[in-house]
């Protein structure tokens with residue numbers, strides 16, 4: 001009976017297995033990494049790891065080796081592209097070398113957004129987590145500004161210094177292996193950014209404008225898959241941001257001016273950030 005079953009199972013079924021990612025969304029945290037992953041997943045030749053994997057940045061995972069990493073991946077057919085996203089990879093200094101070691105040809109996707117907005121979004125997420133666990137929290141301005149000056153040691157601020165993190169990736173990977181996605185543009189017009197990503201990933205253009213519709217309640221584009229499945233991102237995406245007085249926000253924008261300039265130089269394009 002077992003032989004009969006094996007013989008009758010379709011060949012495609014037999015060919016599916018878990019493969020290491022051919023592309024990784026490395027960050028930035030709060031840049032739109034989930035939206036980008038879910039949108040890429042609309043492509044018939046793409047399968048994604050549903051949960052964040054945190055292999056290269058969490059020692060306990062990394063020590064378990066490649067078999068563990070592979071086991072986190074979806075089943076794919078030969079020719080399909082596996083993609084994972086872990087926003088924590090971008091700012092972790094150990095990660096670029098580790099990624100290179102397992103696949104020097106891997107394609108890297110980096111989705112960025114205005115670093116000042118990103119910082120506020122990052123704070124808002126931490127605040128939300130602490131509030132749900134009934135833990136105390138400090139107002140953003142207290143963490144961000146000390147004696148009238150921006151506090152350079154605030155972690156969320158450091159995560160927004162894109163040029164510093166990207167420099168480490170560029171020490172290891174050629175520029176052409178890193179595709180920068182404009183997070184604000186992905187919100188405004190997901191189709192265009194997805195077309196660019198398809199081209200970078202050498203995928204035939206299969207994602208269409210009809211895969212997206214604007215959901216006025218959510219205030220964002222949601223996804224429509226070929227099977228007619230309708231999906232919006234969960235409520236942790238697009239939360240109202242924690243308040244920050246406009247004077248402090250302006251200070252933050254001034255602070256990021258030079259780091260942003262350096263980042264634009266590195267990627268060879270500019271963004272209209274504050």
Ligand SMILES: Nc1ncnc2c1ncn2[C@@H]1O[C@H](COP(=O)(O)OS(=O)(=O)O)[C@@H](OP(=O)(O)O)[C@H]1O
Nearest residue numbers: 029030031032033034035121220221233237238239
């Ligand atoms: N289509 C769509 N729907 C909902 N949200 C969208 C979408 N496209 C991009 N975004 C933006 O994604 C931001 C969250 O980024 P990440 O997914 O990278 O966050 S995380 O690091 O994984 O926590 C999230 O940031 P905030 O608005 O600050 O919450 C969203 O603005």
